Amino acid sequence: MASATEIKAASPTLVAKVTHYLHDGYRDRSAGVIEEPPALGDARWTDQLILSGWYMAEHGHSPEFREHRTGASGGGFDRLRFKFERDALFAADAAGAEAESARAAVDMSLVLNRRDTARKLTIKVPWYGGGMSFGSVSENVMVSRARAAKAWGTLTCTGEGGYPAGLNPYADHVITQVATGLFGVREETIQAAPIVEFKYAQGAKPGLGGHLLGDKSTTSVAQIRESVPWVSLFSPFPFHSVYSVEDHKKHIDWARTINPDALISVKVSTPTDVDMVAVGSYYAGAHIIHLDGSYGGTGAAPEIAKKNIAMPIEYAIPRVHKHLEKEGIRDQVTLIASGGIRTAFDVAKSIALGADGCVLGTSELVAMGCTRCSNCERGRGCPFGLTTTDPELQEWVQPDWGAMRLGNMYAAFDRQLREICRRCDLPSIAALRGRTDLLRFVAEGE
């Protein structure tokens, strides 16, 4: 079997043709120039949200003519609103120089290290990119994300599939994930990382390890993971070196021995005792507790697991937030939420519920053209060239274009979050944390 570098790229003519039509489609359909695609999205990710994502990624601001804040799932963040959203003057009031300068004055930074160990680290926006491995997505997608992260002073994450060389120029903005299969984890990738993320569980499939089905485990993927090509790769659950909290501490101590300067993030799903897990992680030395809720994950997670296990994220966040407060350690740890954070409003709601910031995954893929068709697990299943390492399909997304799309979406998120802070009369996004009084529950049928 030849190595990946020897595989001929897809025909440039074909790449040009396909990307041209794809890009036109993302632009024109989201702007309403041509008809909206039939049967797009689902209740959580409605067609309006997907098209809004495309619009933001094209224009750098949110479309006022579409629903870009909530979906139609009938639960979760879709049943929460900011109280000010009742205000009919919302859109009109946002314009004007005074509002513009008020928005500009809002401090959007997120302090990631609140302890006195490891490096100081603050990112400029209250979100960063979640782990998507080489194998689950292409190197082009990873590099697109890393470029956007660098441009916006935030971070992205390797996921569990090694550290493709294309990420090296962005090393200060790339989190190294250590997950249960230890695929592609090497000392130098831990030493290069500002943050080492231990993925104990994934919200989309708690109690299950990673899955990369055989037809995505191509020669290039197998090469970086040093596995056998075309064999399905299952990361175990849990870590074989961690079966209790003192093992967990030892695990963290190990990473800190390799890189004493790196922050430690502990990514967990939301079991019923998630508050205990968070406290235990803090005492084990973690800087970041990352709660991954059940709405997230790709189409590759088994259907039986998706959304059927663990606690909804909007319930887990306040529970952990309050428990950390009760323990008197809330200000020594950064609480991050992920798993179905689709919009800037989801980010703001998470923070109002008690998180410090959020991690984005699917919404970034949507910015780059994802339609939520759920064919992610197949090697040639993704028609948009995102969740694939197929030598041809991966060419549909080029880093220049991908980073531009993500940067535009970030700009739109940034503007919306600033506006939310302005509406709530808050000087910073950090001041929004735990302000459940600014939210209201939307009754059914309202």
Add this chain to the structure above:
Amino acid sequence: MSTESWIDAVSAARRALPIPARNLRDEAAEGGCGVIGLAASVPVDGKHLLRSLTQMRNRGNGKGGGIAAVGLDAAWLGVDPALLESHVLLAVAYLDADARAEVERDHVHADYDVAHLHEVATLPDYTAIEGLEVRPPDVVLYLVRPKADRLVDFASGFAAPHGASPSAREIEDEYVFQSTFRLNVEHYAGERGNRAFVLSHGRNLLVLKMVGYADDVIRWYRLEELGAHVWIGHHRYPTKGRVWHPGGAHPFIGVNEALVHNGDFANYAAVCDYLAQRGLRPLFQTDTEVSAQVFDLHLRLYGYPLEYVIESLAPTTERDFTMLPEHKQRLYEALQATHIHGSPDGPWFFIIAQSLNEAWRLIGITDTSMLRPQVFALQEGEAQIAFAASEKQVIDACLESLSAEDPRFWPRADRYWNARGGSHTDGGAFAFSVEPDATSPSGRRLVCADKFGNPVTLPADMPAALAQGAGGGMGNGAANGAGEGSGSLVAGGGGSVAHAASNGNGNGTGSAPAYANGSTAPNERTIAGLPAASYSALQTALDGLVADAASGRPDARSAAILAISRVINGSHTTGALRRSSVRTMADEALAAVFDATRTAPCDAYRGFNKADLAPNGVPESGQVPAPTDEAQTAVVDARDFDVEGDVSLARAVVWLHRAGWRRLLLHSCRGHRFIGSGLGSETTDLHIDVYGSSGDYLGSGIDGAVIVVHGSAQDQLAQIQKRGELVVHGDVGQAFLYGAKGGRAYVLGNAAGRPLINAVGRPRVVINGTALDYLAESFMAGDPLRDGGFVVLNGMRWDETAGWLSLDTPYPGGNLFSLASGGAIYVRDPHHRLGEDQLNGGDFARLTDADWAVVEPLLQENERHFGLTLARLLTVDGQARRPADVYRKIQPAKNKALQAEEAWVASAEVEPEGV
């Protein structure tokens, strides 16, 4: 009355007991832990647990510590031994001093006649103990018997019209149990909060616990001089609640036993339900409590033999179950069907101290998934001692402390072993009973047995150990005569030493000590070339080496280190001398050589300790001295370095490497973790020798370095190892080479559970013993014939008298090479003991010449390290065999290749551009 009706009557009586005011199940919490237990034929003072427990603090968080002691020194209580034996030792913890008068009036004096009262002395001020946040409870001990009239009343409640009555002891125990339950409900789990609770209520059994570390318990209650035959110490690592109550710390009690555990359960609620159906309720908010209740229920009320109790806690499953005799299968099936809901599900390791009429006992039970670290050990001389602990290093720490004071002990155990939980051969559970024995000087002896009651003994003909009394006891005593006339003994071991490897010394074969040169007559006893006709002869030789080394001549130092290391490493017979004693002497001699490198450094060796390298914490760059010569070895005394963290031994290795050192020798390790981690990529020229009790994660992430561990190693070794070489002159613990990418590894002995799980790339490994189970699960290491990885499993063990022997089976577990997609296992299995039923995703294949071409060089290297020769490996029943008749290959079963995608990519590779 029938047994059933006694059980029913007791269960009914328990249901009628008061109900806790608060719903405690919802508050249940648990975390991880560190444990040590010991049992000895002679009393052991509490102070000897201090260093063990201090060294194991990183397994707790100071939010719960406890001890249990059985077979106490009656003088400590100020009573006659007979009184201590005949009475119940009721230990009550008073969190609120005001509760005492009420508790004594309403419970102690109401239920019991009190023969003696003893207030446990404490230090004057708890804040003097660093880190103690909560004042430990005041503890009062009462030696009591149930009030005769109350007991008669109580027993009448169980009177039945016919059948055998329960014994007086059974009735009394249940009386005590119910009395305690009422006290705890009223004063601990009641509306008035946590005021007082019963710590223990057995005979000659004491539990003390508090919010702190277990060693703090010994300090605070001044147990340093308390002698006891059985001890348990336990650090807890709870994860819930800012206020931790001493009642939540381990141990927990039945009546006649105290139980600690490491791990947690997934089915706490189910076990609670199981107990509730039998009239039992938890009061202390932790899963450990319910396991103590299950143990007590089965043993005391149901009257099960210990074997059944162990089976109901740790059910035998999978292949091990099918390997049991049929009658056992039927019995165990019945036990499992009845009690599975009371069986703790999850990773755990129980250590139990028990006080019965017939024996004081230490019991260690491993869970059937083998997910918690555990080590057992045994030392037998004039006195006998056994251990069960989370780590080997804490056993050694205790023995070292003990042997420094008591000449009946010495610093190394005769045998250390990991248990295979749920094994059909020994059950993975061991009981160490201190029984009366008129023939023993101490009046007691230690008897060890496995789950099935089979005795666990050291070889009967073991040479006498070296007495360690004043003056060293050299040159006289029983030891010298032992083993006379047992014939010639040959030094068989190779014994590699890393730092000397590229000096041209050839891994211990060069620069042989003077004592090994020529002068040894064929029939003269030697150990690795040193005279060994007697302890005094060996000591003289060692002293000579130490003296030579002290001269400061580099070659003398090197020769001494090599020679003594070979004594420690080798698979050689120690003949008339006890191996553990020889090991002790060699360790002491090496310590002297190493210490001298610091006081008198030379061109070849320069010693450092923490004060030298990190006087003020992490050193600035440039602060760590560079070697004077590329070949100079840094000798690092591990003792003062932290076990983990910024000023750990592992970081010192990184500092030294950055300062230019390429040869490191680390000694006196006490559980130091992560040695070899943090070096980064490309460390091919680095050589590290490790002496002492090294800790977890050693060699994890190495990329080219060579690490030699002179002794057994701990858990999680060589995780993600990429390149380089790891040599372990002993056993390795759990999850060895997890996620490894490459490199070589050689293990003299066994690997515990889950070695090489999820390993990829090209690791090549020789395990000369066996593995507990799950060897090379999800192995993905390519094709061994095309630069891929593989494991050679030799299934051999070193026997003191017979040399290298084949194990009964090269692999005892039911999960070998499960779900593997790449690599191979080459297993030495000439009699085809392994069967298809042990594989899940692998196939047996015949060894080809191409296979042997990759295996042979690795075994030659293995021979160089350990002295296990290729010729011996290829000898079966005294006959030399061909490799293909000795080794079998296990390879991945044919994968369902995803033809369509593979074909498409293959075509994409060759298609011209611009279609």
